[in-house]
Amino acid sequence: MRFSIATGLSLLIATSPSFAAAPTAAQKLAQDATIVDTHIDAPSELLKHWDDLGVAAPGKEFDYPKARQGGLDVAFMSIYTSPEEDAEGKAWQIANTQIDAVEAMVGRHPDKFAVLRSPGDLERLRAGGRVTLALGMENGAPIGDDLAKIAQFHARGVRYITLAHSANNRISDSSYTVQKQWGGLSPFGEKVVAEMNRVGIMVDVSHLSDDAVRDVLRVTDVPVIASHSSMRHFTPGFERNISDELARAVAAEGGVVQLAFGTAFVSPKAAADLQAFFAAEADFDRANAAAAAAGQPTRSKDDFEKEWKTAHPVPVVHIDAVLDQIDYGVKTIGIDHVGMGSDFDGVSGNLPVELHSVADYPNLVAGLQARGYKDADIRKILGGNLLRVWNAVEAAAAH
Template identity: 85%
Template sequence: MRLSIVTGLTLLVAASPAFAAASMPDQSRARELAQDAVIVDTHIDAPSELLSHWDDLGLAAPGKEFDYPRARQGGLDVAFMSIYTSPEADAEGKAWQIANTQIDAVEAMAGRHPDKFALLRSPRDLDSLRANGRVTLVFGMENGAPIGEDLSKIAAFHARGVRYITLAHSANNRISDSSYAPKKQWGGLSPFGEKVVAEMNRVGIMVDVSHLSDDAVRDVLRVTDVPVIASHSGMRHFTPGFERNISDELARAVAAEGGVVQLVFGTGFISPKAAADLQAYFAAEVDFDKANAAAAAAGKPERSKDDFEKEWKDAHPVPVIHIDLVLDQIDYAVKLIGIDHVGIGSDFDGVSGNLPVELRSVADYPNLVAGLQARGYSDADIRKILGGNLLRVWSTVEAAAKH
């Protein structure tokens, strides 16, 4: 997820070390399991962060939430690097260029540190590539805009290592309606979008239904021949009316087709107040754009977008949350759709630090493991949540590919 309004948002109150120390169980067993299990995080926004402010992520990068030292500290094995392009980039015809530039940046980072990173193209290669402490990197494309109107670009992105595509982001596009769009364009997938899903099935790219409208998710499930994922979504049960999060009905439908819901950590998706504010922001942004368009047509000065966002941020401070909200999401999802259909997609580096106190970076997966252990999950079930379920879906999609 990349949203301009998230940038610069501050926490409502300072994090409480006393709370974290009191609420988290002993972590020795959790750290051991985190290091031994295969941890797959399906949404880390490092690539766009690299382009906005370059850091060598093979070394400690305190200004980021993903870097190699903390990834190893947390036990991360498979990091899906989000190749994000905005609706604005799509409108300006820049999405293809930006996507390929981000892929180049990650490839360069891995090339500089072959002892620390490896590019993962298939789950079959995971064990060999993560040997000797390497973190494997996979590409997940957030927004199908770089495809343009050319289906052949899907195979081109597969060749570059893209293994899932989020069909839309915060606006309707050529492929699909967005959950954030107040007015839908297609009533689900577009006719071209149905061809995109079929082509993704053919070449072996997972279809990601995060960010899509409910009708678009239904269309995806009607068209696809293989399981799909929600790469970074919350459960709408906790944020009523927030279409960006997945409904009980659609979560069940994803699971019924063998798919997996990867649960997100970001405050804006799991705090009811923050989710309501985020939804309201998009409505306010539409009104802002309309007002500016009217001003421009009348020859009057337009209002600054930066001023609009600052005023919004000041009026809507982001609440501090703790890991229990993430654990509640997992509990609910497991009871609703089963232990075999739940995973994690943090949104690290995509929400400007608006995260649970105990889940601030890729170093903190052991805190999640400790919380699950404290709630009675077996180690075998925790391994499924941490990565086993996602790897199963990926293997299924790869095996069904006809490229």
């Protein structure tokens, strides 16, 4: 038995992939509501392994047919560069190449996709069944040390920037690092936030250290987002998820926390394993560096990672873990401040069984309905809240 949850979802899940039966209330609401997912890693995946995402791409969690089936309207394409690519001086090049890849999707299928640059264009662009593609840049590394690049990326369509990724960078400290560099934002990072406010790019605090989130909230004049973070309440000590205190602070400024679906974000065991991995990796790197300095043989990092994965299998999680996150988020920061940023195509398929691709938002809607959420509140979570913040950031920039 693949599905073992007892919430009455199993019938829906069994029938949803084919849409064979009459649409359920959840499917109808998913189709009718504006669904905004703020984190889908399709562009970097395309560069690694190209597919035509305008037709069914079985190996991918985002493609046009799945997006239509799930009722997705605004897919934030993650323009992601790694700290390693930054160190090699390639971040700007790779970010622009990924934006080109998104534009190529639209060029190939103008009837199916459009780049969304303003929430005001959404109704016009989605007419006829288009899925709109917005751009979110994950890691501010492509800016380099040049504030002018922020306006350049805005001109290319970037509408949020996650200031850092898994390492400290020129802008900010990262949640993942053991050793922080700045104690929050760097002095340059404060200028970056102000410039993003000025040109109308949402500031994304996901991936940042707690001190950096506090600094962002001190500097910004407009609401901010966490594009793909879950509630740390369920994963104690996992700084990558947002604390109650900081989630409340984001909400108090009018912002929104877009909850992520990945197993490591919603499963306490997986989150603890990931933290233990970072510590073990730091030990491994130190030991290897010492061995190299002493002229002794070093160990292969690939082998180390393989052994780790074998010893720490990823737990199976179900949709209830995400629904619990939403319940807790709504209870803690309010219905107007919770949304979703799945991280589809970004977590190696480590996702809840019933939330495995952009076709599966109706399962989430069904789960929320089963927990007693009103349709109007579900619409806020699905996308209304995020669009409110985007509109506010755009309006403030226009002044």
